[in-house]
Amino acid sequence: QVQLVQSGGGLVQAGGSLNLSCVASGRTESFSDYAVGWFRQAPGKEREFVAGITWSEGATSYADSVKGRFTISRDNGKNTVYLQMNDLKPEDTAVYYCASHAGNGIYYRQKEYDYWGQGTQVTVSS
Numbered sequence: 452q453v454q455l456v457q458s459g460g461g462l463v464q465a466g467g468s469l470n471l472s473c474v475a476s477g478r479t480e481s482f483s484d485y486a487v488g489w490f491r492q493a494p495g496k497e498r499e500f501v502a503g504i505t506w507s508e509g510a511t512s513y514a515d516s517v518k519g520r521f522t523i524s525r526d527n528g529k530n531t532v533y534l535q536m537n538d539l540k541p542e543d544t545a546v547y548y549c550a551s552h553a554g555n556g557i558y559y560r561q562k563e564y565d566y567w568g569q570g571t572q573v574t575v576s577s
Contacts, residue, residue, distance in 0.1 A: 452477045452478055452566075453475050453476070453477045453478055453485070453551060453565075453566045454475070454476045454477045454566070455473050455474070455475055455549050455550070455551060455566055455567060455568035455569075456473070456474050456476065456568065456569065457471060457472065457473050457474075457547075457548075457549055457568040457569055457570065457571045458471070458472045458474075458571070459471035459472050459534075459571060460547065460571035460572055460573045461572070461573070461574070462574045462575075462576065463539055463573075463574070463575055463576070464575070464576050465539060465540055465541055465575055465576065465577050466538055466539065467539050467575070468535070468536060468537045468538075468539065469536045469539065469573060470533060470534070470535050470536070471489070471533065471534040471536070471547055471549070471571055471573075472531055472532075472533055473487065473489075473531065473532045473533075473534075473549030473568055474529070474530060474531045475530040475531070475551065476530070484506065484553060484554070484555060485506055485551040485552060485553055485554075485555075486503060486504065486505050486506055486551065486552045486554055486555055486556055486557065486558055487503065487504055487506070487523075487525065487532040487549060487550065487551050487552075488500060488501075488502065488503040488504075488549070488550050488551075488552070488557075488558060488559075488564060489501040489502045489503070489523060489532075489534045489547060489548070489549050489550075490547070490548045490549075490550060490561065491543075491545035491546065491547045491548070491573075492545055492546050492548070493542075493544060493545040493546075496545075498548070498561055499514065500514055500559045500560075501513070501514050501517055501521065501534070501547070502514070502517065502521055502522075502523040502534060503523065503557040503558060503559070504523045504524070504525055504532060504557075505555050505556060505557060506525065506527070506555055507555050508555075509524075509525065510557065511523050511557075512557040512559075516542075517536075517543075520536065520537050520538045520539075521534060521535065521536050521537070522534070522535040522537075523535075532549060534547070534549075536573070539573075539575045540575060541575045541576065541577045542575075543573060543575050544573060544574050544575050545573060546570045546571065546572050546573075547570065547571050547572075547573050548567055548568050548570050548571075549567070549568040550564035550565075550566065550567045550568065551564060551565060551566045552564045552565055553565055
């Protein structure tokens with residue numbers, strides 16, 4: 452069992468930056484075999500893929516809406532994945548979730564993920 456604990460988020464003005472963290476605990480001895488993704492869900496909308504990272508090579512993928520503004524990264528030694536969000540826009544307002552999948556690829560669908568963080572609110576004011 453792996454637990455994911457998120458931190459970061461909050462309220463920021465448009466054009467500002469935030470950094471989200473996702474720390475794995477529990478059976479982290481196998482966490483090096485897990486891919487991690489960030490998703491978000493805005494009010495009244497479906498949860499959508501934002502960014503993903505493989506664990507071993509650190510290959511990344513982004514939704515078109517955040518490409519060039521968001522950066523996903525990881526620190527293997529700390530069992531932590533980050534989502535650096537720059538040039539935030541009001542349409543980025545959502546609850547953000549990290550999730551892990553027991554495999555080493557990029558996974559775009561929610562149902563492919565095994566464990567989920569608790570969610571973090573990000574609000575961008577105009």
